[in-house]
Structures are given as C-alpha cells and as structure tokens.
Amino acid sequence: MKRIEGPQQLNYIENNTIQSFFSFDISPYIEVFEFDKGEFIIQEGAEPEYLFYMVEGKAKLYVTHKNGKVSLINFLTPPIFMGEIELLNEEKYSKSIQTSSKSICIGIAIEKCKEKLLADAHFLKYLCIFLSNKSTVHSAKYTKHQAYPLENKLAEFILLSSHHNIYKEKHTEISDYFGVSYRHLLHTFAQLADAGIIEKIKMGYKIKSKEKLQALADEIK
Known part of the structure; x- marks a missing residue:
C-alpha cells in the first residue's frame, strides 16, 4: 500500500465527487491509497482505520469460519464503500478484503471525523440507500443464480x-x-x-x- 499525493491525489478526489456524499468539508480527512494485487485493504479481525471508497480495481471479500475454512463471499468492484458496517456498528471487521488487481481507494480517517460522520444526516441517508441497494442486488443475484x-x-x-x-x-x-x-x-x-x-x-x-x-x-x- 502506498499513499498517492499531490496533483494525482486531487484528480482522484475531484473525479469521483466524493464530497457530494457529505454536508461538511471532507477533504481534510481524506487520503488516497494504491494497493498492489494481492494486498489486503482490510485484514480479517482488524479494526479499520479508514472508511474506504474504492474507485479503481477489484477485490475479494473473504470470511474464515470457526473450523478454519476460508470462503470467498463476493467480488467487489468500484464504486463501493468498504468498512461502512464497522463505522455504524462499532464492531471489528470479521471479514477480509484482498485486492485481485491493482486498486485505488479513497480513505477517510475514521477517528479524525467519526463524530462528524455519524452526525451527518446527508451522509447517513446516502449510506442507507447504498446499503439498501447492495442488499437488493445481492438478493436478486442469489435468486437468479439458483435458476x-x-x-x-x-x-x-x-x-x-x-x-x-x-x-x-x-x-x-x-x-x-x-x-x-x-x-x-x-x-x-x-x-x-x-x-x-x-x-x-x-x-x-x-x-x-x-x-x-x-x-x-x-x-x-
């Protein structure tokens, strides 16, 4: 993982209009990261330091069962938030996210603006719609796949x-x-x-x- 800085960082932020998700200025809390293929964006069991928003690349979502078996749950493609459930539930991440290609993520430093995030009605409304759509897509996909x-x-x-x-x-x-x-x-x-x-x-x-x-x-x- 490496940080992207300078004009390239600004390009990623401006081109993905991430500011539109928030009612306050999110720019002081943003960093942009590049992950090589095979790197973990979030390690299983770790508490995420960032709310990630993937803008380029692909990643895989895994879970480790009590018997030690590791299962692939889903493929993640941009644009998508990662770590939003942990932000809302204050729980450690129980699943891992590993890149399957070079990936670019915008990271929002949670501890620096957590209170602002959880008090921002505009952001929370967007997050509710995002989670609802994700759930609907997963349900429809599961149903179709059975047929x-x-x-x-x-x-x-x-x-x-x-x-x-x-x-x-x-x-x-x-x-x-x-x-x-x-x-x-x-x-x-x-x-x-x-x-x-x-x-x-x-x-x-x-x-x-x-x-x-x-x-x-x-x-x-």
Whole structure:
C-alpha cells in the first residue's frame, strides 16, 4: 500500500465527487491509497482505520469460519464503500478484503471525523440507500443464480474476476463459492474450452471470445 499525493491525489478526489456524499468539508480527512494485487485493504479481525471508497480495481471479500475454512463471499468492484458496517456498528471487521488487481481507494480517517460522520444526516441517508441497494442486488443475484446452470454463472464470474483476459482463481475456492463439486466445475470449464470460449494455459485460463462469454453471462441479467 502506498499513499498517492499531490496533483494525482486531487484528480482522484475531484473525479469521483466524493464530497457530494457529505454536508461538511471532507477533504481534510481524506487520503488516497494504491494497493498492489494481492494486498489486503482490510485484514480479517482488524479494526479499520479508514472508511474506504474504492474507485479503481477489484477485490475479494473473504470470511474464515470457526473450523478454519476460508470462503470467498463476493467480488467487489468500484464504486463501493468498504468498512461502512464497522463505522455504524462499532464492531471489528470479521471479514477480509484482498485486492485481485491493482486498486485505488479513497480513505477517510475514521477517528479524525467519526463524530462528524455519524452526525451527518446527508451522509447517513446516502449510506442507507447504498446499503439498501447492495442488499437488493445481492438478493436478486442469489435468486437468479439458483435458476441458471453453472455455465452461465461461471461465465459471469470469469468476466468479473479475470485480469487482462487471464483467469486464475483457485478451483477449490470457486467450487465452494458456487456450492458445486470440484468435478462439476472442471467439467464446466472443459465445456467452455471445447466451445472455443476460453483456453487452458499454464497459469489458468485465457479468454478467447469475450463476446460469447458475455452472451452467456447476460442470460442471467
């Protein structure tokens, strides 16, 4: 993680109109961070120092169960707040957020303006709408996913999680994410490869036809 400063910092802040979420001047409490691929934005069990707002990149949300098993919950894409539940509930973060590509986040130093944040009706209204929309999207996505075969869901997932047309997520993690057997997942990858949509390579899979992959994914929408 590194801080972005100077004109580049101002560009990220101005281009993402983050000030519009608040009724007070948020600029004194803002920093801009760049995370390399694989870095943790928030460590599991740690209390976030910042309310993060992702403006570029991708990240994965994980949870560790009591038996030690780690599960992928969701992929996070901008624009999105991270750490908002902890701000409202005053609880330590129970899940980890790890980048899957280089990511840029605007960070709001919580301890420096927590009282202002929690007293800002304009911000809290925005946060309520944000959380409501996120919940609605997750519910709709879950319902739709129950109605479609793995081929469509996997196509959507490959598009979301690939980087520069290369997909290299762990099969064990993804079979658990979809609630299917490892064998079923491999069979579906083989189907997509046989159709010329993806190609097996040493590091994972290469997308050969983004259009066909998108067509499969669009059936879910």
